[in-house]
Each structure stands twice: as C-alpha cells, then as structure tokens.
Amino acid sequence: MMETAPHDPIGTGGVDDLEAILAVANTDPSVVAHVTADDADAIFSWQYEKGARPELARLYEKAKASQWNAETDLPWATPVDQEQLILARASAGGGPFAGMDLSGTPFASWGEAEYLRLKVENQNWTLSQFLHGEQGALLCTAKIVEAVPWIDAKYYAATQVMDEARHVEVFSRYLDTKLSGHYPINPHLQQLLDDILRDSRWDIAYLGMQIMVEGLALAAFHLIRELSNEPLLKEILRLVIGDEARHVAFGVLSLKEFYAQLSAGEIRERQEFAFEAAVRMRDRFLQQEVWERLGVSPRDALPLLLRSPERAGFTALLFSNIVPNCRRLGLLDAGDGWLRARFTELGVIHFETRGDLDPELGVDRLLAQN
Numbered sequence: 001m002m003e004t005a006p007h008d009p010i011g012t013g014g015v016d017d018l019e020a021i022l023a024v025a026n027t028d029p030s031v032v033a034h035v036t037a038d039d040a041d042a043i044f045s046w047q048y049e050k051g052a053r054p055e056l057a058r059l060y061e062k063a064k065a066s067q068w069n070a071e072t073d074l075p076w077a078t079p080v081d082q083e084q085l086i087l088a089r090a091s092a093g094g095g096p097f098a099g100m101d102l103s104g105t106p107f108a109s110w111g112e113a114e115y116l117r118l119k120v121e122n123q124n125w126t127l128s129q130f131l132h133g134e135q136g137a138l139l140c141t142a143k144i145v146e147a148v149p150w151i152d153a154k155y156y157a158a159t160q161v162m163d164e165a166r167h168v169e170v171f172s173r174y175l176d177t178k179l180s181g182h183y184p185i186n187p188h189l190q191q192l193l194d195d196i197l198r199d200s201r202w203d204i205a206y207l208g209m210q211i212m213v214e215g216l217a218l219a220a221f222h223l224i225r226e227l228s229n230e231p232l233l234k235e236i237l238r239l240v241i242g243d244e245a246r247h248v249a250f251g252v253l254s255l256k257e258f259y260a261q262l263s264a265g266e267i268r269e270r271q272e273f274a275f276e277a278a279v280r281m282r283d284r285f286l287q288q289e290v291w292e293r294l295g296v297s298p299r300d301a302l303p304l305l306l307r308s309p310e311r312a313g314f315t316a317l318l319f320s321n322i323v324p325n326c327r328r329l330g331l332l333d334a335g336d337g338w339l340r341a342r343f344t345e346l347g348v349i350h351f352e353t354r355g356d357l358d359p360e361l362g363v364d365r366l367l368a369q370n
C-alpha cells in the first residue's frame with residue numbers, strides 16, 4: 001500500500017497536479033493492518049508535580065469531568081433508513097456538479113438514481129474516513145503521551161487517548177449497524193497519519209493531529225451535524241464535537257508556548273508541514289474510492305470536482321478551523337509570512353479571524369475559560 005511518492009504540493013507540480021494526486025493510490029484494500037515506524041523518543045519526566053502548566057492542568061480536570069460512555073449514553077435503538085433520510089432532505093437533488101456543463105462527461109446521463117447512489121456511497125465513505133481518522137488520533141495521542149516532556153501534557157493526553165477510543169467505538173458501530181458499506185482508509189489520509197507518526201519531533205504530532213486533522217474534523221463534524229436529519233448521528237456528533245474542541249484547545253495551549261521559542265528556520269519547517277497536511281486533506285476529500293466504486297474513472301471526476309463551485313465552498317469550510325488555529329499559534333505570519341501566502345493561494349485565508357461554528361461547543365470558549 002502507498003508505495004508511490006507522496007503528492008508534493010511545494011514541489012514543481014503545485015497543489016492541483018492531477019497526476020500527482022492520482023498517483024497516491026490504495027493498491028491493496030484487502031490488507032488488515034498497516035505498520036508505520038515511530039521515530040520519536042519516549043520521555044520519562046521525574047517532575048511529577050501537577051500544575052506547572054496551569055492551563056493544561058485545568059483542561060485535564062475538565063476532560064476528566066466530561067467523559068461519556070458510548071454504550072449507554074447514545075440512543076442506539078434509533079432506526080436509520082439511509083436512503084429515505086437522504087431523499088427527505090431538501091438539498092437531496094443535484095450533486096457536486098450542480099450548475100456545471102456535463103456534456104461529454106460520464107455524468108451527462110446521470111439521473112436521480114445515480115445521484116442518490118452517490119450520496120449513499122458518499123456517506124459510507126465519509127463515516128469510514130472518520131473512523132480511520134479517529135484511530136489515527138488514538139495512535140497519535142498515545143505517541144504524545146510518550147513523547148511530550150511535560151507531565152501536565154502527559155496527564156491531559158491520557159484523557160484524550162480514552163476519548164479517541166470512544167470515538168473509534170461509536171463510528172465503527174454506526175457504520176456496522178446503521179449504514180451500508182465500509183471503505184478502506186483513503187491513501188492521502190494514510191500518508192498524512194504516517195507523516196505525523198513517523199516524525200521524531202514531538203510537536204509535529206500535535207501540529208499534525210490536534211491542529212490540522214482535528215481542526216478539520218471539528219469543522220466537518222459541525223457541518224454534517226447541521227445538515228443531518230438523523231437524531232442518532234446528530235447526538236453522536238454533539239458528544240464527539242465536545243471532545244474534539246478540547247483536543248484542539250490542547251494543541252493550541254501546548255504549541256503556542258513551544259513555538260514562541262523556535263528559530264525562524266524551525267518555524268518554516270512547521271509552516272511547510274502544516275501546508276502539506278492541508279493539501280493532503282484537501283486531496284482526500286476528492287474521494288477517489290467513491291468514484292471507482294460507482295464505476296466512474298477518477299480521471300473524469302476529479303477535474304470536474306476541482307472546478308465545482310459546490311465543492312469549493314465545502315473545501316473552504318473544511319479549512320475554516322485550520323487557518324484560525326495556525327493564526328493562534330503565530331504560524332501564519334512567522335518568518336516571512338510564508339504560510340499566509342500559501343493559504344491565500346488556496347483561497348482560505350479569510351477564515352483566519354472566523355469564530356467557532358457553535359460557540360457552546362467551541363475552542364475559543366475553552367481557551368477563554370482557561
């Protein structure tokens with residue numbers, strides 16, 4: 001799996017290099033495990049006293065008081081009719097190509113049945129990627145427990161490991177019992193998780209997971225919760241969002257101290273990592289595997305998707321937490337402002353001052369309370 005070189009958006013191809021995007025492919029979907037070397041040191045701290053970093057200590061107390069039980073706190077008996085729910089939604093018609101000229105493409109002959117199937121597969125794929133991403137969060141946060149040098153951060157990260165186990169549990173159960181199919185991990189997402197896990201620098205685990213992956217997940221969960229008319233999924237997402245907002249706050253509180261003392265060269269490495277992570281996540285949402293399952297070549301679908309106005313709005317929303325997170329860390333303007341320039345090119349820089357989608361469950365509220 002993933003023997004090919006990663007899509008290098010900073011190299012000559014640029015962010016929309018279709019061949020580079022498609023070269024990252026899952027070559028063996030039947031594998032049952034994936035191994036990544038972890039090059040970080042496991043660090044013992046003998047400074048056990050709690051509260052040396054009071055903000056992290058307070059977040060740890062909050063996390064202990066906010067635990068929930070996936071077995072008993074959710075209405076699992078709720079019946080879910082996937083197709084009926086999609087058809088009942090006002091926005092069910094159209095699709096990602098609404099308003100576009102499709103003549104000469106495989107979609108020219110598509111009608112309601114094909115778009116319904118696309119939406120069903122889209123949901124199966126999206127929830128499958130959430131599931132795999134949650135396992136990624138589980139492993140990355142276990143790595144933080146080992147690799148972060150501060151005891152307050154180890155304590156907090158341990159609560160997040162429990163949170164992520166619960167998230168894996170709920171998404172796995174929802175896919176198994178309520179939806180109609182599983183997808184293997186998207187190769188762009190796997191590459192990003194591998195990049196994060198392989199890196200020897202402990203802060204990269206935070207930057208990749210808490211700031212980028214979880215920043216994006218938080219926006220996606222909010223969006224899907226808002227659009228969904230299914231009460232069980234809405235409740236799952238409400239509980240998961242509450243946890244994820246805390247996880248993003250954990251990343252911001254930990255890294256802003258650390259990044260304030262890095263050199264310009266070290267900061268530039270973090271800016272480049274953040275940008276590459278952003279592009280990998282954009283690439284994953286082109287959902288190559290869905291087109292293949294529907295019998296459409298991704299070579300036909302992706303150029304249309306990259307131009308689709310509906311898709312562009314969706315992609316931008318997914319960056320709506322990442323850009324403010326990078327601003328909170330000072331990464332946008334550090335050095336020569338390299339990251340600001342890149343996010344400007346991607347068309348997502350205007351999100352830098354955007355507040356939380358749901359202030360009750362937001363990151364700003366958690367940071368302000370701290």
Ligand SMILES: [Fe+2]
Pocket residue numbers: 134137163164167244
């Ligand atoms: Fe999670």
Ligand SMILES: [Fe+2]
Pocket residue numbers: 137164214243244247
């Ligand atoms: Fe999380």
